[in-house]
Amino acid sequence: MLKKIQQDSHDKFEELGYPSKKLESWKFSPSKHLKKYNLINLDQSNFSIEQYNDKYTLCFINGELAKESLNNFIYKDGITVSDIDELDDSSICSTSSNFEQEAFFHLGISSIKSGKYFEFHKGVKFENPIHILNIYNKSEKDLRISSFNIFKLNEGNNISIIEKDINKGSGSFNLNLNKFICPDNTIFNHSMLYDDKTKSNYLGYNYYQLGQSVLLNIDSMNINSPFNKNFIEVDLNKEGSEAKINILNLANGDQHLDNNILMNHNAEHCISFQNVRNILDDQATCVFNGKVIVSHGAQKTDSNQSNKNLLLSNSATAHSNPQLEIYADDVKCGHGSTTGALDKESIFYLRARGINEKDANNILIKAFAKEILEEFFDEDIRSLSEENLNNWIDG
């Protein structure tokens, strides 16, 4: 089955070609530099995961699940793992119509060696979060590494996934494609932490399908990678579900950080929040493309979008594009965007109490970030993110 999907994606990529600035989703995003990355035949043979061999961790090496980590995985009895190729139902692999228009999505699908399908058993509630480590260890230059995984929850599941990247190689172009199926009465928390000092480029496509009375939290913090573009699409397909997205991006130098969020309200009585904050220094750039579509009949929708950008230098640039498309008449939808420097009055107030200018600035930067970090669902991730933030500020 996989071969057929890959062939279709290959054809689609040939048809679409690399994205240009004419596309809304790539209007403010550089893409030319991504063309130089080539796929090579990757293997895991010479890499030991021993140092990451935690019982709560699933390691993916160059996009492939490491068997050893699955054997050691504490929750392996609550989960069935199979190759996507072995699935009978090809509809499980289907993705959003928006991703279908994305050339890089197809490039990713056509490039994978294999993909995994994780199905959580009915009623399973794991006490601790599952850690997913994406490890890249190739030293060859200009590598493109792709992965495609599907996670299917079942009714009654309460699952948390914390995803991190570890780059032991020379820097690559990492294309991560994920689909998360969250049926009725499930809770799913997904944290993504990007902190890569090896100058890798990240492009993520994350698609979430929600049933009835689902609670979805997506948290993300992003520092250090020179290029990171993440597509998040959530389908609220049945009533009574709630999706919350909290993202904090920190960028300096020539970094480019980019979030593209689409929230599809397809059913009544659903709630969604998008809360994205960017802190930019030097010549860094960021993009927020956030969209909420409220379909006909999705009455009593309660949706809010907020994008706030803090510019620490005159050369930093923030592109903010919050959008609403509403086709129902009894909804509550709000969106807002602000971009600006640190508030001079606040700096004066703090300095007037004897706090030096640098510390005053840092207090205000932390306060700006903290409002996002406080919303992160996992306490450990909150602490780790706060530590990352402090390190970033201290330079």
Add this chain to the structure above:
Amino acid sequence: MIKIKNLKASIEDKDILKGIDLDIPKGEVHVIMGRNGSGKSTLANVIAGNEAYEVDAGSIEMNGDDITEMSIENRALQGLFLCFQYPVAIPGVSMAYFLRAALNAKNKHAGKEEMDAVEFLTRAKKILSELGLDDSFLKRSINDGFSGGEKKKSEILQLLMLNPQLAVLDETDSGLDVDALRTVAKGVNEFKNKDNSVLIITHYQRLLEYIKPDVVHILIDGKIVKSGDMKLVYEVEKNGYAWLTK
């Protein structure tokens, strides 16, 4: 304590202070009264070092040191404290964190060790209770969602915690009801002693019923036109400012 000589200041090329001379000795309470737009708040801000204002001439000395060009924080560390007329809200920074950061900066400057958490909390809770504020006040973000009275009480809390040498109260009495006014005045009286000084900037005499000034100055169009004692306050209250410009 503070000596201001021929101070001239402007904002965006508009002259506001046009030659202020003011000498506040240690242990005294001075009052500056004046109409709206006379330059009262500008004077407070210029003393505190607000960089939005340009000092065009003159000098400010504090305890014999020229602080005219000194940074905002160094003035504060020298013992200057401005009670803000409109304290700014800073979401995400708790009062406790802010007060500790300010106290740590002060102690570090004085070559002392950081105040430990227990001592800090004991002192803060005592002052909060005197101001009629709950202990949970420390957990709230700076001035965020504070009522008018809470904002002014927060300034007095900071004043009493930091215990500076000179307190400049910029219309601290504005927007307060009688009870809050009394509480704020009580806080200022608690602060006041023979080793420090207070400069009160106000429109009205009502705060002066609780805090007795040693000297009263009238500021008109950026200049002190008359100085005197409490009688001057009553005269202004009765006759307004017009007679002082004739």
